[in-house]
Amino acid sequence: MTNTIQQSPLVAARVLVGVYAALSIATVAAIAVLQAVAPDLAGPAAWIRGTIVAATSILMLVFANQAVRGHRRALLRWRIVAAVMIVAIAVIVSIPGLIPLWMRLEQVLCGVLLIGVAALVFRRTHP
Structure with a gap:
């Protein structure tokens, strides 16, 4: 079911x-390369975090597309x-060495990108 939602802030947030998502996917690719050439820069925590962030970024993009459609x-x-x-x-980012x-x-x-997203999607102009 679609409803009328003010589109311009949502469209801008979808771009962010x-x-x-592109940055998150590129990060996973960078982790794969670093695993081969500098394994100390691509440990298990980087793999886990990178994969989770990439997956949630894709999920967020799906939600963004649906929200823009109302x-x-x-x-x-x-x-x-x-x-x-x-x-x-x-x-x-606050845990040293993780x-x-x-x-x-x-x-x-x-985080900066997502703060921008939040500022746009939490506006009171959306019914």
């Missing part, structure tokens, strides 16, 4: 989610996943 429940799911991922990223520095910086960038 697309960038987040599905209210998808907007709710999108809001929940964005909020959870922002908190998870904040926790992960993930390599390069991935910590990538996660900070992901």
Whole structure:
């Protein structure tokens, strides 16, 4: 069932989610390359975190596409996943030594993108 939802902030947020998804997938590819050439930069924590982030980014993109088409429940799911991922990223980057520095910086960038997404999808202009 579709409903009328103000589109422009959601479309902008969907673009940010697309960038987040592309960055997340590129990170998994980087982990694979680093595993071969510099294994100390691509340990198990990087693999686990990278895979989870890439999977949730794809899920978030599905929710974003549905929300832009007017599905209210998808907007709710999108809001929940964005909020959870922002908190998870904040926790992960705050734990010293858990993930390599390069991935910590990538996660900070992901967090910044998701804060932008949250600012757009949590606007009161959506019914």
